[in-house]
Amino acid sequence: MSSASPSTVSLVTTPTPRPKxxxxxxxAVEAGVSRGTVSRYVNGERYVSASAREAxxxxxxxxxxxPNTAARNLVMQRSQAVGFIVHEPHSLFxxxxxIGEILLGANTALSEADYQMAVLIVDSERDTERVARYLSGGLVDGVIIVSARAYDPISRVVERLNLPAAYVGHPPGASTASFVTIDNRGSARAITERLAATGRRRIGMIAAALDRDSGADRLAGFTEALGDRFDERLVEPVALYSYSAGRDAMQALLERAPDVDGVFAASDAVAAGAMEALRAAGRRVPDDVGxxxxxxxxxxxxxxxxxxxVRQPAAGLGRQAALLVLGQLRGEAGAQEVQLESEVVWRDSA
Known part of the structure; x- marks a missing residue:
């Protein structure tokens, strides 16, 4: 008696057609207008009537x-992206x-205009070369630049490529772009005068980021406020606007001038570090040191x-920088400089 051979079952799957x-x-057919009218609408051109737009x-x-955005951008030679370049170490970012507030302010304005943001951090010479190649590849339509140093190479690349650009701050050597600033010098002068008015006699400064316009201008304002009372031995320079820099600088300043009774720190992070060092040294804030x-x-x-x-509108700086870049992309304006308001906010530390 022979046994039946096992049957084989083959499964045939019919691929699901991709929806058209x-x-x-x-x-155009559905709206009852021409293809050209639809194309003008999709590309954001103005010459489309209200009735056609609604249809x-x-x-x-x-x-x-x-819309096939990639194809449209290829035709228009646009990436629909704006670079956000930060010249800071990764840790400080x-x-x-x-920096986060500036970034969010810029991103809000770009998002409203249907642009993407590409964040690029420059922390080394290798980063500079990498970012320069990226910009040269046409991957962004414009750039917002934060914390640029004087005559930095990225600025030269941006100028060579003729990229629409806006700086937060006004670094020396960047001459063809737009700038969004606050009055760092005047604000530093105002808060130093307020500190001196509390009766402090030996006022020092932890002066950060002197290779940037913001740091140099804050030191200049501090110097102007003190006038004949300015003592360069009470200035402790540091490289970065960082907590650890403020702590270490305050320790050094106390060793050199133990009678210091007032300190202007070039940023809040620097001031917080300085206050830690003062507490560790047994100095009370504001009783002993303002x-x-x-x-x-x-x-x-x-x-x-x-x-x-001093209150500076960080989100507003980012938003305004983005608007300046977008304006250049639309051909509405050339290089501009916009200064936003800043104000002294007085609390209990002095």
Whole structure:
């Protein structure tokens, strides 16, 4: 008796056809307008009547049309992206709340205009070369530059490529771009005068980032406020607007001038570090030493006592820088300089 051979079962799957992508032609037919009118609408051109615009928008929803952004950008030679370049160490990018606020302000304005943001951090010479290659590849339509040093190579690349650009600050050597600033010099002078008015006689400064316009201008304002009372031996320069820099600088200043009774720190993070060093040395704030900062960032609100400082509109700086770049991309304006308001905020640290 023979056994039946096992049967084999073959499974044949029929591929599911991909749904047909709606085209400009489909939108035009549904809206009852020409393909050219739909193309002008999709590309953001102004010459589309209100009735045609309304019909096209309804047709797009009905047929499920999604513009091929990549193809459109290729034709228009646009990436629909703006670079956000930060010249700071990676650690400070995370530590400094001002950078985050500037970034968020810029991103809000770019998002409203349907642009993407590409964040580029420059922390070394290798980063400079990498970012220069990226910019040269046409991957962004413009750039916002934060914390640029004097005559930095990225600025030269931006100028060579003729990229629409806006700086937060006004570094020397950057001459063809737009700038968004505050009055660092005047604000530093104002808060130093307020500190001196509390009766302090030996006022020092932890002067950060002197290779940038913001740091140099804050030192200049401090010097002007003290006039004949300015003593360069009471100035402790540091490279970065960082907490650790402020702590170490305050320790050095106390060793050199133990009778110091007032300190202007070039940023809130620097001031918070200085206050830690003062506490460790047994100095009371503000009874023994009055401390003031600059930024009115999250650092100012978490110190005890609360930090007297200068409020700068970080998110507003980022937003305005983005608007300046977008304006250049639309051909509406050339290089401009915009100065936003800043104000002294007085708390209990002085």
């Amino acid at each position: 992508r709606a085209t400009v032609h489909d939108v 096209i928008e309804a047709a797009i929803l009905k047929v499920g049309y999604v 995370v530590e400094d709340p001002n 401390v003031v900062g600059f930024d009115d960032s999250a650092w100012a609100k978490r110190t005890l006592p609360g930090l007297s400082t």
